[in-house]
Amino acid sequence: MTPDMLATIYAYTAVGVGVILAAAGLGSAIGWGLICSKTLEGIARQPEMRPQLMTNMFIFAGLMESFPFIILAFAMWFLFANPFVGALKAAIGAM
Structure with a gap:
């Protein structure tokens, strides 16, 4: 095991972690956008459903918010x- 092998493994792992975190952030942002836009569409179509739609939005937003933290772990x-x-x-x- 040479230092070059270890450095290569750590470098590739750091790049992979960066890609993972970027994808988690992007996925969370897209999810937030979709959740909010669909909620606003539903409120625009049926204003009397606003309390139920807002409750659902906050439940799903909480689930969406936990996703990047799990990926961060x-x-x-x-x-x-x-x-x-x-x-x-x-x-x-083993060699």
Whole structure:
């Protein structure tokens, strides 16, 4: 196991974590936009349904808000407890 191999693994993991976090942020933003736009469409069509639609919107918005935090936890796991380094050590030890 050379330092170059470890540096490569950590570099690729950092790039992967960046892509994961960017995708989570983008997905959350798109989800928020869709939730809010459909709620406003529903209120425009049936104004008397506003309380029920707003309640549903806040429930789904809370679910949408938890998604990036779950992804953040997985990304931090890859970053700080990198499983690929252990796999590299196991592969080198098996030789």
